[in-house]
Amino acid sequence: MxxxxxxxxxxxxxxxxxxxxxxxxxxxxxxxxxxxxxxxxxxxxxxxxxxxxxxxxxxxxxxxxxxxxxxxxxxxxxxxxxxxxxxxxxxxxxxxxxxxxxxxxxxxxxxxxxxxxxxxxxxxxxxxxxxxxxxxxxxxxxxxxxxxxxxxxxxxxxxxxxxxxxxxxxxxxxxxxxxxxxxxxxxxxxxxxxxxxxxxxFDAYDAEQLRSILERRVEKAFVDDAVDESAIALCAGYAANDQGSARQAIDYLYEAGEIALRQGDTRVTDEHAEQAEAKVDRRSVMRSIEELTLQDHLALVALVVLEAHGETPARTRRVYATYRNVCAEIDANDISLDRVRDHLKELDLLGVTQYTTRTAGSEGGRKYFWELNTDLGATIEVLDSIDRLDGVMHLVR
Ligand SMILES: Nc1ncnc2c1ncn2[C@@H]1O[C@H](COP(=O)(O)OP(=O)(O)O)[C@@H](O)[C@H]1O
Ligand SMILES: [Mg+2]
The missing domain is CATH 3.40.50.300 (P-loop containing nucleotide triphosphate hydrolases)
Structure with a gap:
């Protein structure tokens, strides 16, 4: 059986x-x-x-x-x-x-x-x-x-x-x-x-507050002594360094328990907490990428292409040129450079991209330099799963 x-x-x-x-x-x-x-x-x-x-x-x-x-x-x-x-x-x-x-x-x-x-x-x-x-x-x-x-x-x-x-x-x-x-x-x-x-x-929780929130949950949710004190502190610390969210801290803890179980361990340790953080974060970024609009996806594919070829941080103009190629590949309408920059900025708010700016000498304008903020392999995996992008993902490889 x-x-x-x-x-x-x-x-x-x-x-x-x-x-x-x-x-x-x-x-x-x-x-x-x-x-x-x-x-x-x-x-x-x-x-x-x-x-x-x-x-x-x-x-x-x-x-x-x-x-x-x-x-x-x-x-x-x-x-x-x-x-x-x-x-x-x-x-x-x-x-x-x-x-x-x-x-x-x-x-x-x-x-x-x-x-x-x-x-x-x-x-x-x-x-x-x-x-x-x-x-x-x-x-x-x-x-x-x-x-x-x-x-x-x-x-x-x-x-x-x-x-x-x-x-x-x-x-x-x-x-x-x-x-x-x-x-x-x-x-x-x-x-x-x-x-x-x-x-x-309601201000963000700090690590100490998150630790005491988790302690109380652990007492009810887990078998006695099944979770190491240091693993609790790690889950609290990870969440405090990110959004200070109790939900996030509890998710890390729950996942750490799952991982320990899967690995046949009877105690939740620091290693499980570490793996849980990576897994939960990946899941949440992936969920937010999935939910993006087509233009966000196209801008993101362009950046991923550059990142995969080691060409980031890249200026907006460079990302835009790649974006135009991406659009041409799948016959999508392309939008202006300014609007693509806006999409890249929205992706930054989600934690998917990040940028630095430099003031451009005598012109006095600002130059944006873009790179991917999420794991490249995992991001490609999500983009691969989106049907509308089938015809462009070969550009990444
Ligand atoms: N001080 C706290 N003590 C215990 N659990 C908490 C505390 N603050 C938040 N939580 C838990 O964290 C999760 C997120 O809280 P929630 O009230 O949904 O946040 P919000 O409504 O601000 O997004 C919930 O599971 C909630 O029970
Ligand atoms: Mg709420």
Whole structure:
């Protein structure tokens, strides 16, 4: 009989603690942020309306976890004080307009999606639902940056009461959460106004904080003594040096456990942590490369061609010439040099390319020198898997 199953119990005790959906039961590293949040919500415990709050910080900083945590605490406190409180948690990821978000909110409450009806009707329906629920309502809109800067959802909601959409005896407050640090700053002034006084910033975790977050996970997720202290510190350190993201640190740890298991070891060591970091990073870069647009891919192929031939760092003009060849090979429309430079800069933000600039003598302009920032072999592998690029990848070899 072939072995279909593996026994994971030599390393893992409870893997559910390591997955994205798990909500931790304590967040001591976010004590200050939780205190600010609690203060903003406090008027809702019998003396007024909870304040609108905006949580901001890069991905993996515990914003979602903190919001879920404080809502639970707030519900318990409200029950204690006989306050009629309802909380609604909604994730806006993948929704590109307030219309979509409100349709989904209605569906969340009623089971039916009003998509297709006029915008005003849908909003009115939603406000009716809120009025029916009554009492104090806290509405959390997680990843609200998904709907874009020009959308007035937050403004609408924060003004709903003034506009008589919400009954006098109903209190609705909004907690907006964004992974995009510039989201609030770039919103129109009237939206900013409603959140001006209440913004809670989530800064990147440092290595020490990440280590204690991991320690607590290890205790629940792994068999006793299955993970070396130094391996935990390594996972924390890697993540701190990169984005300071708890998600990233937990991913390293989980992968390190997988690797130890696969290699038949009963302890997770530094070597496993090292291998895990390389593997997880590679996976995340590869995922972001896969999701790029055609023009990004073409610009990237051009740079990869130069890199494969040892011709980087290369000036934009050089990359552009190669890019034109690449386009010609597969009959793709080519765009201007300036726009290709913009695409290369976007790739830099994703960690795929990197550049240095030099000021060009008497002309005073800036020259860009480009190179690949990801592993060449792995990048070629991903590009090879994209059908549209079939006709150009021979240029790389
Ligand atoms: N202080 C913390 N203690 C324990 N786990 C944390 C802490 N901060 C973040 N996490 C965990 O890290 C992961 C990312 O956190 P999350 O709240 O999703 O971040 P964000 O919403 O800012 O992107 C989640 O699995 C979360 O449970
Ligand atoms: Mg989140």
């Amino acid at each position: 072939p072995e279909y199953f593996q026994d994971r119990s030599s390393i893992f005790a409870d893997e559910s603690v390591l997955v994205e959906e798990y909500t931790p039961d304590e967040l001591p590293e976010r004590e200050a942020e939780l205190t600010e949040l609690g203060a903003a919500l406090s008027p809702g415990l019998g003396t007024g309306r909870p304040h609108d709050v905006f949580l901001q910080g890069k991905t993996g900083q515990g914003k979602t976890a903190a919001a879920r945590f404080i809502l639970d605490e707030f519900e318990a406190e409200a029950a204690d004080k006989d306050v009629d409180l309802t909380t609604i948690f909604h994730t806006c990821a993948g929704q590109t307009s307030s219309y979509q978000v409100v349709c989904n909110l209605v569906e969340q409450q009623t089971g039916e999606n009003p998509n297709g009806h006029p915008k005003r009707t849908v909003f009115d329906h939603f406000y009716d639902l809120l009025n029916d629920i009554g009492g104090t309502i806290v509405l959390v809109l997680d990843e609200v940056d998904a709907i874009g800067q020009n959308d007035l959802l937050l403004y609408e909601l924060s003004r709903a009461k003034d506009n008589d959409h919400i009954a006098d005896d109903v209190d609705v407050s909004v907690i907006g959460i964004s992974n995009d640090g510039n989201f609030l700053a770039e919103l129109s002034p009237k939206v900013k106004d409603s959140f001006r006084e209440r913004r809670v910033m």
